[in-house]
Amino acid sequence: MAQWINDIGRLVIPTPFPVGDVNLYVIKGEKLTLIDAGPKTEEAWVALQSELNELGLTLSDIEQVILTHHHPDHVGLLDYFPADMQIIGHPLNERWLNRTEDFLQQNNDFYQHVLTEFGLIQYYDKVMTRLHSELAYFCDRSLAQEICEGDEPPGLKGWRVIETPGHAQSHIGLLRESDGIYIGGDHLLAHISPNPLMEPPLPGQSERPKSLLQYNESLDKLSRYPLALVLPGHGEVFTNVNEIIPQRKKAQHERAMKVKKWLMEESMTVFDICKRLFPKAYKMQLPLTVSETIGQLDYLLAMGEVNEYKKDGVSFYSSQMR
Numbered sequence: 023m024a025q026w027i028n029d030i031g032r033l034v035i036p037t038p039f040p041v042g043d044v045n046l047y048v049i050k051g052e053k054l055t056l057i058d059a060g061p062k063t064e065e066a067w068v069a070l071q072s073e074l075n076e077l078g079l080t081l082s083d084i085e086q087v088i089l090t091h092h093h094p095d096h097v098g099l100l101d102y103f104p105a106d107m108q109i110i111g112h113p114l115n116e117r118w119l120n121r122t123e124d125f126l127q128q129n130n131d132f133y134q135h136v137l138t139e140f141g142l143i144q145y146y147d148k149v150m151t152r153l154h155s156e157l158a159y160f161c162d163r164s165l166a167q168e169i170c171e172g173d174e175p176p177g178l179k180g181w182r183v184i185e186t187p188g189h190a191q192s193h194i195g196l197l198r199e200s201d202g203i204y205i206g207g208d209h210l211l212a213h214i215s216p217n218p219l220m221e222p223p224l225p226g227q228s229e230r231p232k233s234l235l236q237y238n239e240s241l242d243k244l245s246r247y248p249l250a251l252v253l254p255g256h257g258e259v260f261t262n263v264n265e266i267i268p269q270r271k272k273a274q275h276e277r278a279m280k281v282k283k284w285l286m287e288e289s290m291t292v293f294d295i296c297k298r299l300f301p302k303a304y305k306m307q308l309p310l311t312v313s314e315t316i317g318q319l320d321y322l323l324a325m326g327e328v329n330e331y332k333k334d335g336v337s338f339y340s341s342q343m344r
């Protein structure tokens with residue numbers, strides 16, 4: 023149900039994804055701004071209009087949409103919006119919103135390469151079918167304007183963009199400096215730890231971004247801001263940022279140390295570790311569980327806790343007894 027939180031409207035929109043509902047926010051700035059759009063379903067479209075009505079607004083009041091990141095539960099519904107709606111976000115949204123043949127080919131090649139390296143090339147077709155079916159939930163739009171670290175978004179005086187890559191390369195949050203209200207997207211949620219999703223290399227680069235390391239850096243970065251109230255992309259609003267950040271980092275560190283223990287006993291591939299970390303979930307959620315697994319290995323490698331060697335193009339990880 024829609025509600026006002028101080029002067030910011032919160033709209034709760036259903037999604038067909040396991041994460042459940044998504045929160046959109048309305049800011050009455052110099053321009054009436056919607057933060058995120060919701061998933062591309064009829065149900066979400068109906069819900070958006072009734073939630074806006076509950077706040078005394080209609081769709082035609084919205085002058086621009088700012089995206090926290092490019093994931094389908096946040097952007098898909100843009101396809102239902104008027105074609106001239108101003109869409110604003112980090113430049114790295116664009117490759118997912120306006121998917122070129124080149125990018126799709128790059129994405130296929132990337133998975134071919136990493137799935138070989140991870141020891142699960144036999145699942146290539148399954149993974150690609152899954153990823154392509156998810157692309158159907160994205161929108162076909164283009165950014166009208168780009169915003170980056172430190173920018174004041176157009177039409178939102180007093181708000182500041184904070185880049186928080188990790189869960190998505192395009193991820194940003196918006197901080198109102200006068201009172202510490204922070205619209206945080208999916209980076210920090212009260213009830214769950216978001217997946218550090220693997221993405222193909224950024225334009226001009228050849229290596230994939232190390233999403234979990236970025237995610238942790240973004241947590242450290244946020245802990246340096248005076249955040250009074252977080253308005254997240256999923257779940258309830260919260261204030262206890264300084265409790266949640268160390269909890270998240272501790273839980274992730276412990277998971278990595280569990281993996282390290284296994285690697286002290288035997289060498290394993292990413293897929294071996296993935297199956298052991300997620301014995302049930304890996305079959306249904308292969309891309310997500312692989313992202314989570316490679317994140318732990320990137321973390322252990324960065325700490326010098328494990329080493330990696332290659333055999334026939336497949337990476338093996340091990341940890342010497344210390």
Ligand SMILES: [Zn+2]
Nearest residue numbers: 091093189208
């Ligand atoms: Zn997301």
